[in-house]
Amino acid sequence: MSEDEPRLVRIVSGGPMMVQGPVRIEMPDGTVVESDRFMVAICMCRRSKTFPLCDTSHRRRRRSDDEPSAQRPA
Numbered sequence: 001m002s003e004d005e006p007r008l009v010r011i012v013s014g015g016p017m018m019v020q021g022p023v024r025i026e027m028p029d030g031t032v033v034e035s036d037r038f039m040v041a042i043c044m045c046r047r048s049k050t051f052p053l054c055d056t057s058h059r060r061r062r063r064s065d066d067e068p069s070a071q072r073p074a
Contacts (some may be wrong), residue, residue: 014055
């Protein structure tokens with residue numbers, strides 16, 4: 001990708017912002033986070049333990065007692 005080509009940024013509904021990489025992210029406190037991946041997921045929900053990078057914490061978690069129980073033979 002050349003400097004003249006625009007980067008692809010995709011907003012995922014209920015999920016992260018996907019940015020065509022590599023990227024350098026400057027945080028409000030001045031720290032810099034870099035990723036050399038071809039596509040980088042940036043956390044939008046702030047739940048990620050690796051913030052500002054997404055670790056899929058935005059996905060809803062189901063408790064095991066909420067899941068349908070398997071039918072057991074009698």
